[in-house]
Amino acid sequence: MALVNWFKRRLVVISGLLTLGYLLLPNVVVTVFSFNQPKGRFNYEWQEFSTAAWTDPCGVADLCGSLSLSLQLAASATLGATVLGTMIAFALVRYRFRARGAVNSLIFLPMAMPEVVMAASLLTLFLNLGAQLGFWTILIAHIMFCLSFVVVAVKARVMSMDPRLEEAARDLYAGPVQTFVRVTLPIAAPGIAAGALLAFALSFDDFIITNFNAGSAVTFPMFVWGSAQRGTPVQINVIGTAMFLVAVLFVVAGMVVTNRRKKQKA
Amino acid sequence: MTSKKSTENGSGDVRLSGIGKTYGSFTAVHPLDLTVPEGSFFALLGASGCGKTTTLRMIAGLEEPSCGTVSLGDQDVTNLPPYKRPVNTVFQSYALFPHLDIFENVAFGLRRRGIKGVKKQVEEMLELVQLGEQARKKPHQLSGGQQQRVAVARALINHPKVLLLDEPLGALDLKLRRQMQLELKRIQTEVGITFIHVTHDQEEAMTMADTVAVMNAGRVEQLGSPADLYENPHTTFVANFLGTSNLIEAEVDSVSGEEIVLKAGDVKLVLPEARCGAPTRTGGKILVGVRPEKITLTHADDAGEIPAGRNRITGTVAATSFIGVSTQYVIDSSVCPEFEVYVQNIDRDTRLVPGAEVVLHWNPAHTFGLDAAQSLLAGTAGSAGVEEEAAV
Numbered sequence: 001m002a003l004v005n006w007f008k009r010r011l012v013v014i015s016g017l018l019t020l021g022y023l024l025l026p027n028v029v030v031t032v033f034s035f036n037q038p039k040g041r042f043n044y045e046w047q048e049f050s051t052a053a054w055t056d057p058c059g060v061a062d063l064c065g066s067l068s069l070s071l072q073l074a075a076s077a078t079l080g081a082t083v084l085g086t087m088i089a090f091a092l093v094r095y096r097f098r099a100r101g102a103v104n105s106l107i108f109l110p111m112a113m114p115e116v117v118m119a120a121s122l123l124t125l126f127l128n129l130g131a132q133l134g135f136w137t138i139l140i141a142h143i144m145f146c147l148s149f150v151v152v153a154v155k156a157r158v159m160s161m162d163p164r165l166e167e168a169a170r171d172l173y174a175g176p177v178q179t180f181v182r183v184t185l186p187i188a189a190p191g192i193a194a195g196a197l198l199a200f201a202l203s204f205d206d207f208i209i210t211n212f213n214a215g216s217a218v219t220f221p222m223f224v225w226g227s228a229q230r231g232t233p234v235q236i237n238v239i240g241t242a243m244f245l246v247a248v249l250f251v252v253a254g255m256v257v258t259n260r261r262k263k264q265k266a
Numbered sequence: 267m268t269s270k271k272s273t274e275n276g277s278g279d280v281r282l283s284g285i286g287k288t289y290g291s292f293t294a295v296h297p298l299d300l301t302v303p304e305g306s307f308f309a310l311l312g313a314s315g316c317g318k319t320t321t322l323r324m325i326a327g328l329e330e331p332s333c334g335t336v337s338l339g340d341q342d343v344t345n346l347p348p349y350k351r352p353v354n355t356v357f358q359s360y361a362l363f364p365h366l367d368i369f370e371n372v373a374f375g376l377r378r379r380g381i382k383g384v385k386k387q388v389e390e391m392l393e394l395v396q397l398g399e400q401a402r403k404k405p406h407q408l409s410g411g412q413q414q415r416v417a418v419a420r421a422l423i424n425h426p427k428v429l430l431l432d433e434p435l436g437a438l439d440l441k442l443r444r445q446m447q448l449e450l451k452r453i454q455t456e457v458g459i460t461f462i463h464v465t466h467d468q469e470e471a472m473t474m475a476d477t478v479a480v481m482n483a484g485r486v487e488q489l490g491s492p493a494d495l496y497e498n499p500h501t502t503f504v505a506n507f508l509g510t511s512n513l514i515e516a517e518v519d520s521v522s523g524e525e526i527v528l529k530a531g532d533v534k535l536v537l538p539e540a541r542c543g544a545p546t547r548t549g550g551k552i553l554v555g556v557r558p559e560k561i562t563l564t565h566a567d568d569a570g571e572i573p574a575g576r577n578r579i580t581g582t583v584a585a586t587s588f589i590g591v592s593t594q595y596v597i598d599s600s601v602c603p604e605f606e607v608y609v610q611n612i613d614r615d616t617r618l619v620p621g622a623e624v625v626l627h628w629n630p631a632h633t634f635g636l637d638a639a640q641s642l643l644a645g646t647a648g649s650a651g652v653e654e655e656a657a658v
Binding site for chain 1: 327328347348349350354357361362364365424
């Protein structure tokens with residue numbers, strides 16, 4: 001009876017921890033196997049501990065090249081999608097124009113469309129236009145599918161913004177540019193940052209659309225997919241773990257900064 | 267219009283000439299002329315949707331007038347954008363910048379005008395509104411009253427020619443509002459800047475302003491000092507919106523010298539001619555008004571003690587409510603179904619309970635007369651257009 005009660009009282013904590021475990025277990029596997037020394041070409045069974053892959057992350061041909069291409073693509077796509085998406089979000093919230101309602105719904109369409117269909121259609125489009133497949137076609141495709149997510153993130157923020165704040169800025173001698181830079185942009189920044197992060201993650205991760213429109217270029221996800229046919233180098237796990245660590249580092253740094261600010265004010 | 271600090275040539279007056287605003291077919295503000303003397307505390311009073319905020323926003327430049335001009339002193343500012351007008355606003359929701367701390371909020375206007383070394387000025391301004399300690403906090407960490415003071419400081423630091431206040435106290439609770447009313451009045455006296463204050467709270471307008479303009483349905487109904495508006499309302503709207511008025515429909519019986527004698531049913535009332543704002547001719551209708559606190563209530567048993575020459579009405583007590591300093595009575599009488607009377611609680615007559623026969627009487631000098639060709643109920647809480655503005 002006592003045990004049941006103990007369990008009941010901690011039900012929320014226990015289920016929370018279990019869910020967290022469910023989320024993190026795959027990452028743990030990736031990390032653990034980055035220290036593996038596989039016998040054959042496949043890194044699917046634990047053999048023995050080794051840091052060989054960590055000391056030589058670029059030891060596999062083409063891996064670091066594909067990683068660099070993916071990072072460049074993600075950075076460019078993030079920049080393009082964030083700038084365009086932010087402008088679209090502002091236009092949709094702030095201005096009344098013909099077909100505003102239609103644009104509002106159409107912007108969600110790329111999110112709803114099956115990715116593989118979009119990938120094939122994009123390829124058709126590029127071929128008919130005579131475009132040469134490669135970095136630029138991938139970039140155009142990435143900006144396109146990241147846009148919707150940025151718009152959604154920024155729009156939510158802009159909608160919750162009090163228009164009186166900008167009136168107050170204009171009332172306090174700030175011209176249109178100053179008002180935008182000093183008030184509008186800083187207040188919308190969290191939404192824009194969220195959109196940008198989402199765009200980066202989506203672009204870096206994308207396989208299907210990229211694979212259709214890459215031509216001879218090979219991004220990191222394509223490299224992993226390709227090598228999985230022939231054998232998986234441990235370096236893939238190293239890169240994955242490193243990305244995970246960088247992301248965690250960012251989150252922790254952000255939390256530390258916020259906490260310190262709070263303490264200063266208190 | 268009078269103001270203690272008004273300069274002879276009115277070089278800093280705010281002048282609105284024929285200014286109006288229409289949205290499509292809806293007229294928010296009918297073309298109006300208004301002069302606010304330099305250094306005065308001016309209130310625009312009215313119910314929500316009467317056009318007072320639109321008028322204020324046109325002075326700030328946040329709203330473009332459909333017609334007319336706005337001048338500050340000798341300068342026509344009608345076509346100037348808000349950031350080029352020497353006018354600052356305290357917004358209803360304060361509109362403090364959430365991403366900046368209190369210091370930077372207050373310094374905002376100075377920095378935008380490229381003024382260097384703002385630290386001393388900002389600190390002095392924060393002292394003036396008693397927020398020196400809070401300089402490095404963010405707006406959301408302050409209480410409503412403190413945020414309100416930051417909004418005032420942020421506007422005042424720019425030494426505007428005119429400070430506009432858009433329902434600045436609407437979001438505060440009653441006690442704090444009283445305190446801030448006095449505080450704002452103190453600041454205004456100290457800095458001597460013209461304040462234009464928009465409010466739907468008649469008590470607030472009367473407490474703070476030198477001059478009050480009562481607005482209704484996009485027009486200025488009456489303009490004057492609080493006491494003048496209260497004692498001599500020109501319309502039923504003003505009579506009912508500023509405090510409470512008992513209005514009786516009466517017929518002119520005779521006009522003799524400076525007195526008008528009126529008949530309402532079998533009751534005879536006297537009204538000084540000077541206080542009648544309507545044309546008088548024998549047999550014509552007039553609305554007779556008297557404020558609830560001017561009336562004395564005497565139990566019918568003591569009716570003989572009432573001095574002669576006073577206006578008298580008999581009735582029965584319908585309801586009483588005790589509110590500490592005074593007691594409010596509602597009296598049923600033949601001429602007016604719900605006559606309101608406020609009696610100071612000095613010596614309470616315990617016989618004045620519901621059902622008691624009473625005589626209402628007052629000095630005829632406290633009677634005012636209004637044109638009968640208007641609604642008796644204009645400006646009362648129940649009539650259209652007067653609803654409490656939702657605190658946004």
